[in-house]
């Protein structure tokens with residue numbers, strides 16, 4: 001008999017499209033974090049840092065586009081249910097919701113912050129989106145600081161989320177990590193060890 005603390009599994013793996021969106025998002029977030037500029041506003045918007053800043057802004061905007069695609073999929077197909085305890089289910093839902101919120105607010109605070117500071121959004125492709133709102137410099141600077149904190153927070157949270165994925169795979173030996181990996185990679189890292197727990 002199934003223990004009362006188990007939830008029901010209805011699917012065992014995310015599809016290739018969702019897996020691709022997930023891993024592309026993860027790579028883009030890490031690259032955006034690595035290219036984030038620090039220092040004074042004068043330094044950040046200096047001509048010498050144009051390319052670095054534009055690259056960072058472009059990576060961040062790509063994260064927003066991927067988020068829109070992921071949310072469309074998420075709303076239209078629901079959440080994958082894996083048989084684990086109610087506690088784990090609650091914790092993973094809380095972490096995933098926080099990651100989604102950060103994927104939205106990290107780029108948004110930066111874009112609105114830059115606009116309020118009076119800077120256009122400039123992408124490496126040459127696209128320039130001028131501020132659609134009048135400047136309010138000190139509010140913009142506050143949002144820019146919030147952006148840097150949230151940018152750090154998403155990487156910490158994603159790191160813990162990754163550790164949880166590895167814990168599921170190597171300690172609990174369930175299908176949670178396997179559900180997000182392409183079959184070829186799963187076979188390479190020992191997919192045979194993955195088995196159903198429920």
Ligand code: HEM
Pocket residue numbers: 028029032033036037038039040041044056057058059060061063103106107108110111114121144145147148151152154
């Ligand atoms: C997921 C996407 C993003 C992540 C993870 C991220 C991360 C970061 C981090 C960690 C910093 C601080 C770097 C440091 O202090 O050394 C930073 C700064 C900055 N980011 Fe982003 N960023 C993202 C998206 C964006 C976007 C879309 C824009 C577009 C405007 C942007 C514009 C900036 C600017 C202008 C700064 C300097 C902020 C200041 O101190 O005034 N970022 N970012």
Ligand code: HEM
Pocket residue numbers: 022025026027029030074079080082092096099100103154155158161162163165166176177178179180
């Ligand atoms: C910046 C990096 C990352 C971000 C922003 C991120 C974000 C997310 C989000 C939002 C979900 C929820 C998908 C849903 O709607 O159900 C998810 C699922 C998942 N992620 Fe990540 N992720 C990142 C990195 C990683 C890494 C490095 C790993 C593995 C080592 C990983 C493993 C997983 C797994 C296994 C799931 C499915 C969990 C489940 O269905 O219970 N993620 N990720």
